[in-house]
Amino acid sequence: GKPRPPLGDLTGVSHFGYERWVVYVGDGYVVHLAPSGDIVGAGVATTSTLTEKAVTEKLLLDDVVGRDRYHVNNKHDDKYSPLPPSKIVQRAEQLVGQELPYSLPCENCEHFANELRYGVARSDQIPDAVKTIQAALLAATVFVRLLRARSKRKKQ
Secondary structure, eight states, rough: OOOOOOOOOEEEEETTTEEEEEEEEETTTTEEETTTTOTTTSSSSSSTTTSSSSEEEEEEEHHHHHTSSEEEOOOOTTTSOHHHHOHHHHHOOOHHTOEEEEETTTTTHHHHHHHHHOOOOOOOHHHHHHHHHHHHHHHHHHHHHHHHHHHHHHHO
């Protein structure tokens, strides 16, 4: 029942622990970069970290989403000018069926989707994950220090 994204929009499909990025090309279909062996709609990254090749697929958005959620996420529109929707769709359709290099940190589905929309391959998933880990480590360090200080006060 959710309305379809506009043509050429980037759509993030929230799976457990990561987000799969797709480009909406119309009539309920999306184009995305699928690492060899990934099971679409499985809700987990099955082989994303183990493969060096991916295939560009055109699938129904509902099949990619499965039981998960999706949202339009053109988060870089303020930084980069998006190509015209017809050009984005044309470029995406031309790549369907092609095998491309795949690397989680530098050639993943988010790089692919951003390249189609903006002509700039970029991904924020790895830097965002690093920031989250850094914040968790900082919080853990502060917590341990507070526990040590409390323990020290009790001993005195």
